[in-house]
Amino acid sequence: MKMFFQQKYLWLIAAWMVTTSVLGGLATKLGPWYFSLIQPPWKPPDWAFGIVWTTIFILSALAWMVAFNGGASQSQKNKITMLFWLNGFFNVLWSVLYFRMQHPDWSLIEAFFLWGSVLAIILVMWPIRRLAAYLMMPYLIWVTIAMCLNWETLVLNPGAY
Template sequence: MNTAPFRPLMWALVLSYATAGIGGALTELGPWYYTLRQPGWKPPDAAFGVIWTTIFTLCAISGWLAWRAAAAPALRRRVGLLFGANAGLNIVWSALYFKLQRPDWALIEVVFLWLSIAALIVGLWRLSRLASALLLPYLAWVTVAAFLNLATVQLNGPFAGR
């Protein structure tokens, strides 16, 4: 069996889960987090792992599909840059919110994270509509997360950080 066509999928999964792992390592659900007032509509903490695992899996599949559809090296670089920028912004949000304990700064940064997802969806559309569509749950979830972030800031601010 020729596994070569699936090597990019394996790399996409590794990179996607590495991003998730770094973000997860920065996510400290300790005393500071548990003292935050949360809106009544916040999903239970246990749901976040399932949601993010699903999203990172869809991102990996999306990246793989886009990579396969990008015949030219310049197009593959664009796919890599779009996903790389998004991964970086995803990690920075976790660092700001949890590690630095600055939901107010994370609220500013989440705008850029959201825009990077929109850029991915638009940027991949001509390469693979399926790759773009697989990112819609990510955009929807980050929209919800941004409103949750806003509510947290409103209920708990101002923040001084560590």
């Protein structure tokens, strides 16, 4: 019976999930500055963000496994791995810029790189296994929503950064 996924890749994916989520979580500081910001009325409650990100990381890990198990060449596996680690960097950097440095203006610019990294993963996965690309769609949608939220925060809080 063929193993669904090789253990060495599972550790790599788990390392990406843990590293990105822990560093992103540590960079997310909900302090007085954040709570003083005027938020758009459609912003989800703060507690929902953890649920959304956990779901996105699980779907991303599944997408990674499906792509690797779906006949990806070694070159494609290397590209997917590099793109996920680049995405993790952009993910954490956004939190550092927004929450730690209190610069939603800089984080909005950076968010385009985060969005592009998710799109790049989808485009690389698409010819390998479409299911893997579809599993990444919620991540792209969420980053798009986050960018809109980031923009509205800038509009509602001129000079707060």
